[in-house]
């Protein structure tokens with residue numbers, strides 16, 4: 095089969111226009127359903143009230159129903175007695191019909207009743223129709239309740255029932271069929287433990303189905319279809335021939351040797367667009383078969399979602415007569431340079447938080463295969479195709495993926511990463527009010543720079559000063575000269591060599607790193623672990639140049655662990671937790687202190703006070719110690735920073 099490379103990439107708006115204009119009048123049919131079940135549905139025609147509400151004059155208060163004119167003149171110095179026994183005044187409860195001839199209600203607390211309750215004395219009058227809900231006050235029979243294409247809300251259901259409409263005619267839900275394709279995919283439900291080697295857990299169909307249901311659709315997901323041209327074609331044809339209104343075929347959209355989606359759509363129908371100048375989502379295919387929209391969504395999870403949100407969710411809304419609200423945006427200061435490829439509109443997932451009076455936004459990784467860039471993000475930055483990127487410190491427009499209030503409660507923690515931060519995040523989210531902790535990993539020195547530039551609430555740091563043996567203090571003095579900061583110990587943790595299980599190369603100390611048969615994997619310059627390694631090498635009088643792999647750098651403990659596990663390296667320096675996560679052996683080298691650096695002016699923020707409270711609780715400390723490789727002997731201590 096010839097590979098099909100997409101040639102005519104369309105800008106997002108043009109692709110949307112080409113696709114949607116083809117389905118301008120593509121609406122779902124109608125159905126009549128019980129009003130009780132109509133919330134979330136869309137009216138297919140105008141709905142008029144059949145009955146008025148109230149349908150009778152009814153008491154709005156508990157008290158005495160009276161003829162208002164009988165109360166005129168009542169005052170403190172002119173009490174009026176109403177005769178209950180004769181029916182001049184009648185006891186009545188809220189919501190009950192007004193007795194014939196009565197036109198007002200005196201609230202019971204304004205009536206002094208005689209002991210036998212046969213008479214009531216009042217000291218103020220009521221005016222006609224006071225405390226009475228008149229016929230049709232709320233709804234008048236025949237009036238318009240809802241126009242066509244109205245999204246029915248829960249209160250609307252009450253209005254429908256009250257107006258005597260037990261049923262309502264609504265647009266049918268659009269029916270969507272999703273076909274996940276890929277020989278490499280497995281359904282997690284059929285995996286006993288871990289997927290077989292080389293297999294990827296299928297997840298896109300579930301997320302697209304959830305998005306479609308949120309958009310009012312009924313969804314069918316087929317089984318996973320292997321990358322086989324005829325097989326894909328047969329399944330696509332039967333999906334189109336079924337009652338589906340829209341068909342999604344996931345993956346196989348790009349230029350791989352087994353990427354058949356575009357040919358299949360082309361053979362069965364017409365390809366309107368293949369390739370959109372957005373990233374993620376570039377290989378999106380928009381087509382039509384037998385008059386039905388068929389979308390080939392890219393396989394990478396983030397690409398699949400963004401493509402679906404840009405093309406399919408609005409189509410589902412249009413088919414129901416709805417239009418989607420514009421995203422809510424806010425201005426934020428960009429915490430890092432974000433170079434971008436011109437000619438492609440980039441959707442960068444961001445973490446935003448409020449530092450002082452302004453929002454600050456930090457970019458997450460770019461990779462479209464990393465679903466956590468969407469689960470962790472609380473905002474999206476769209477860098478237009480015409481731009482070559484944004485620079486650190488510039489003010490940008492971000493689209494909010496969470497309510498602004500929640501974003502403003504987000505604690506930004508930038509710097510070195512430690513698993514205790516994840517624990518802290520969980521503890522913070524369990525507290526009330528819940529504060530999310532969003533940590534981004536740029537190394538200890540990167541964190542200090544973020545504090546300097548007002549881009550974070552706190553920074554995790556473990557920078558050893560080899561001269562003094564002290565952590566972080568000298569770096570703060572050097573780089574944060576004009577900032578008043580607090581240095582709070584979070585944990586002490588073991589750093590050691592991660593080696594493959596059983597330590598096949600017999601690595602015992604830093605001296606082994608210089609052996610010819612050992613390949614090392616390093617951490618990036620500016621990371622605390624790198625500083626620590628250099629210190630250990632210096633102490634042992636070893637020359638870094640003789641260590642094979644000294645120049646190979648990774649950015650996280652886990653990335654180092656992966657390099658060791660994969661055999662790319664024999665050893666790397668890191669924390670016990672990372673070694674454990676991948677089943678590696680661990681040779682302890684030293685214990686180091688990991689601190690939180692927090693500007694003084696933030697110490698009184700409620701969110702930071704909660705952090706400082708939580709880390710001193712025994713529950714938190716126990717949870718830290720239970721992870722292994724950690725000590726909480728000084729957790730919560732404030733390290734004194736002597737001014738120089």
Ligand SMILES: Nc1nc2c(c(=O)[nH]1)N[C@H]1C(S)=C(S)[C@@H](COP(=O)(O)OP(=O)(O)OC[C@H]3O[C@@H](n4cnc5c(N)ncnc54)[C@H](O)[C@@H]3O)O[C@H]1N2
Nearest residue numbers: 274294296297298345346347348349353376392393394397
């Ligand atoms: N030579 C080129 N290669 C690629 C290009 C390109 O322009 N030239 N584009 C890249 C981009 S951008 C994307 S996006 C992907 C899209 O790939 P496909 O739509 O062809 O999808 P696959 O290659 O089959 O899968 C990609 C990736 O996603 C995983 N996947 C697929 N389906 C699912 C699912 N239902 N649930 C979870 N994960 C899924 C799949 O295993 C792969 O890892 O192509 C690039 N390549």
Ligand code: MOO
Nearest residue numbers: 374375376397462
């Ligand atoms: O355009 Mo692809 O969809 O970035 O990952």
